């Protein structure tokens with residue numbers, strides 16, 4: 001589904017672009033805030049990133065559209081440029097690549113924390129683990145999509161995800 | 176607006192707030208350094224969830240993934256030097272005999288089996304002094320060289 005929306009966006013369909021922005025914009029903002037941007041800067045950079053992507057598509061310079069990774073990289077680039085121009089010191093986290101970026105050498109988690117969190121995930125039921133993997137699996141499905149797919153109510157879907165997340169974040173060690 | 180609660184931050188990070196509530200929260204964090212720092216930490220934890228999900232999905236079919244049978248094993252830190260690996264050890268603790276020991280993360284999420292990974296590790300000269308256990312850096316399985 002996400003694939004076909006991206007294909008339509010690549011053909012210049014405005015409605016498809018709007019749907020993609022709607023689906024991924026907040027993730028882009030969170031990724032920048034995680035790297036040290038203030039929320040207002042993150043919103044501005046995300047917006048500029050989307051505008052540049054649309055412009056690139058209109059100029060025929062966008063062959064592929066892998067979201068949200070591409071938008072996160074574009075927004076991060078814009079933010080780093082702003083920091084450089086303003087002479088702001090970029091926090092170390094700002095240099096990290098997005099989790100699903102091509103250059104994944106530098107991740108949020110070191111191996112020890114990743115291992116610890118994976119072991120916590122293994123303690124979840126099969127269904128809850130599958131739900132978590134689907135929710136955070138990259139294509140950015142909505143909670144309503146997930147509820148449909150797993151035969152759960154929307155409220156129950158959110159509750160399960162919230163509980164799993166809480167346990168994993170506790171295993172992560174920083175709340 | 177009062178300071179942000181952890182629940183509020185987690186809901187923001189997960190994209191579960193209504194737009195008006197989200198805007199109010201972000202406006203507060205823009206003006207309050209304490210909450211901004213906590214929001215950033217919340218965002219990092221949320222980003223980490225994507226890494227966890229990707230790593231989990233990359234394992235062989237859920238629950239049946241092959242693992243090193245040695246989780247939690249502690250090896251002398253010197254073993255790292257012995258094989259010339261320069262990455263920072265995952266976790267260093269003090270053992271009962273006072274020597275620095277490294278809690279080795281021994282999950283390999285990409286090698287199909289122990290034999291393959293050990294054979295690759297041996298070929299690349301990457302065994303530890305124990306002679307048995309390939310080592311892994313943060314993103315790449317050093318034993319087999321594949322992304323994990």
Ligand SMILES: [Zn+2]
Pocket residue numbers: 177178179203207208209210211
């Ligand atoms: Zn505050």
